[in-house]
Amino acid sequence: MLNMINVDVTLEGDEGQVEVLKEINLTLEEKKIYVMTGPNGGGKSSIAKTIMGIYQPSGGQILLDGMDITNKGITERARLGIGYAFQMPPRFKGMKVRDMLTLASGSANLANQCDLLYDVGLCSQDYLDREINASFSGGELKRIEIASILARNLKVAVFDEPEAGIDLWSFQKLTETFENLNAKHNTTIVIISHQERILRLADQVIVVANGMIDEITGKEEILSEIERLDSECRCRQDCIKGGPENAECN
Amino acid sequence: MLSAIDKRLLEEVADLHEIPHGAFNIRKNGQGVSRNTTANIDIVTKKDKPGIDIIVKPGTKGESVHIPVILSEGLEDMVYNTFEIGAGADVFIVAGCGIHNPSGEKAQHDGIHEFFVRKDARMKYVEKHYGEGDGSGERVLNPKTIIEVEAGGVAELEMIQIKGVDRTKRDTEVRLHKNARLIVTERLLTYLDQTAESNITVEMVGEDSTAQVISRSVAQNDSQQLFHLNMRGYAKCRGHIQCDSIIMHQAQVSSIPEITAYHADAELIHEAAIGRIASEQLIKLMSLGLTEQEAEDTILQGFLK
Ligand SMILES: Nc1ncnc2c1ncn2[C@@H]1O[C@H](COP(=O)(O)OP(=O)(O)O)[C@@H](O)[C@H]1O
Ligand SMILES: [Mg+2]
Numbered sequence: 001m002l003n004m005i006n007v008d009v010t011l012e013g014d015e016g017q018v019e020v021l022k023e024i025n026l027t028l029e030e031k032k033i034y035v036m037t038g039p040n041g042g043g044k045s046s047i048a049k050t051i052m053g054i055y056q057p058s059g060g061q062i063l064l065d066g067m068d069i070t071n072k073g074i075t076e077r078a079r080l081g082i083g084y085a086f087q088m089p090p091r092f093k094g095m096k097v098r099d100m101l102t103l104a105s106g107s108a109n110l111a112n113q114c115d116l117l118y119d120v121g122l123c124s125q126d127y128l129d130r131e132i133n134a135s136f137s138g139g140e141l142k143r144i145e146i147a148s149i150l151a152r153n154l155k156v157a158v159f160d161e162p163e164a165g166i167d168l169w170s171f172q173k174l175t176e177t178f179e180n181l182n183a184k185h186n187t188t189i190v191i192i193s194h195q196e197r198i199l200r201l202a203d204q205v206i207v208v209a210n211g212m213i214d215e216i217t218g219k220e221e222i223l224s225e226i227e228r229l230d231s232e233c234r235c236r237q238d239c240i241k242g243g244p245e246n247a248e249c250n
Numbered sequence: 251m252l253s254a255i256d257k258r259l260l261e262e263v264a265d266l267h268e269i270p271h272g273a274f275n276i277r278k279n280g281q282g283v284s285r286n287t288t289a290n291i292d293i294v295t296k297k298d299k300p301g302i303d304i305i306v307k308p309g310t311k312g313e314s315v316h317i318p319v320i321l322s323e324g325l326e327d328m329v330y331n332t333f334e335i336g337a338g339a340d341v342f343i344v345a346g347c348g349i350h351n352p353s354g355e356k357a358q359h360d361g362i363h364e365f366f367v368r369k370d371a372r373m374k375y376v377e378k379h380y381g382e383g384d385g386s387g388e389r390v391l392n393p394k395t396i397i398e399v400e401a402g403g404v405a406e407l408e409m410i411q412i413k414g415v416d417r418t419k420r421d422t423e424v425r426l427h428k429n430a431r432l433i434v435t436e437r438l439l440t441y442l443d444q445t446a447e448s449n450i451t452v453e454m455v456g457e458d459s460t461a462q463v464i465s466r467s468v469a470q471n472d473s474q475q476l477f478h479l480n481m482r483g484y485a486k487c488r489g490h491i492q493c494d495s496i497i498m499h500q501a502q503v504s505s506i507p508e509i510t511a512y513h514a515d516a517e518l519i520h521e522a523a524i525g526r527i528a529s530e531q532l533i534k535l536m537s538l539g540l541t542e543q544e545a546e547d548t549i550l551q552g553f554l555k
Binding site: 052054073074075077078079083084086088089090092093094095099103104106148152 | 466494528530531533534535536537538539540541542548549551552553554555
């Protein structure tokens with residue numbers, strides 16, 4: 001469905017050119033759930049941005065249902081059914097949650113917007129008319145961001161660390177939401193995450209490090225790896241189980 | 251008496267589609283053309299200079315006053331209006347000036363509005379400026395607004411200029427007494443080679459007075475904007491100025507904050523920011539399927555709402 005073939009991404013950084021991604025080869029199949037994991041700075045968000053067209057490849061090819069979309073911009077890719085929930089969503093002075101969801105879904109249907117907010121654990125009464133400005137907490141912002149992607153009918157949806165700032169109750173809800181999205185709209189889902197419970201949703205786990213794909217594997221392998229780390233690392237047992245891979249141990 | 255152009259100007263500046271309900275005074279090309287008073291709101295022509303006195307009886311609730319001014323030719327017009335908002339009243343005042351200048355002459359309206367918001371009265375004042383016309387004549391608006399808010403009074407001001415005014419210099423002076431409250435919302439968009447200057451001075455002389463000034467502007471093309479927002483606390487009070495500008499093209503924006511406390515319990519905050527549209531915002535909206543231009547328009551529209 002979506003193929004990345006030998007994709008390289010080089011960006012202009014503050015200190016000259018940075019080779020952000022190297023020879024990425026990735027095939028995302030229809031209706032599957034992928035979880036992308038790996039160390040911070042490994043290149044996960046960069047892969048997501050390259051899929052969305054925010055970063056342009058310096059080499060290689062990207063195909064969507066066999067069509068070459070390598071040189072297509074963000075808008076065109078969005079219209080072809082690609083969506084990306086930002087790791088750090090921007091705030092908008094003067095734009096209400098209602099406006100954002102209307103832009104995302106292309107309709108101002110109220111019942112639909114209430115459902116979307118419910119799916120991310122927010123009460124529509126409290127939120128629809130609020131501006132997406134500095135009064136929003138990081139967690140609230142993330143949920144609105146996720147809702148704006150759920151609002152769309154997508155072929156591929158990439159969620160960048162959706163669990164950040166989300167409490168346990170909503171977390172449960174969120175995992176159900178991802179499963180429903182996958183089942184209802186046949187959307188291929190990529191979730192960038194370190195969370196054990198998110199990993200459990202995966203059909204396949206993509207491990208990204210040093211700007212490359214380290215391995216693509218089943219969730220069992222990754223989960224048993226986590227278990228091994230849990231039992232071997234004494235201080236890790238004090239950390240939240242299944243917490244971030246490289247959580248700091250005191 | 252009112253042409254199609256006049257009606258459109260009225261719609262732009264006062265949201266008027268019909269002759270308004272309640273009290274009103276419509277001024278066109280330097281002359282009053284129609285007026286209505288109510289049992290509680292009187293409008294009287296000044297004897298010594300051009301302009302009107304608007305007198306709202308104490309205790310008047312839920313009434314409105316519309317006092318639009320329209321210019322449809324090159325002309326220099328100057329008025330002095332005085333508003334007396336009686337104790338305990340609660341009124342909505344819509345002013346505003348629309349200019350249609352088809353000529354090569356300058357069309358200019360300078361208004362001096364003086365308000366007395368008496369004890370525990372509440373006033374919402376909306377002022378919209380709008381210009382149009384193909385003539386080469388400049389459209390110039392220089393409003394001066396002076397407001398005295400007595401104990402427990404509330405003044406809420408909305409000042410909006412989005413289109414077609416070539417030059418504007420806006421002076422606003424407010425004095426707040428005990429427990430008085432001021433809320434100012436300013437929205438400004440300039441383009442081409444327009445210039446706009448806004449000076450707002452708020453003096454908080456009464457204990458527990460509060461003031462909030464939120465100014466948002468967009469400067470496009472070669473236009474220039476200057477903001478001088480000034481707050482002075484003479485008593486225990488709270489004041490907050492927020493001045494936010496989006497700058498585009500070759501425009502120039504200058505924001506000069508000034509806060510002064512003459513009392514140890516005065517709490518004053520000034521925030522000012524100037525910057526282009528955040529690229530993350532554009533990218534977010536484009537990733538929902540909007541073109542870059544649509545994304546930009548959506549962001550500016552929200553910002554100036
Ligand atoms: N726009 C950019 N300019 C320069 N360097 C970047 C840019 N985006 C990402 N990088 C660099 O690429 C590497 C991978 O970043 P990222 O994809 O955000 O990692 P992850 O999401 O896995 O934490 C980091 O070293 C980061 O500094
Ligand atoms: Mg990241």
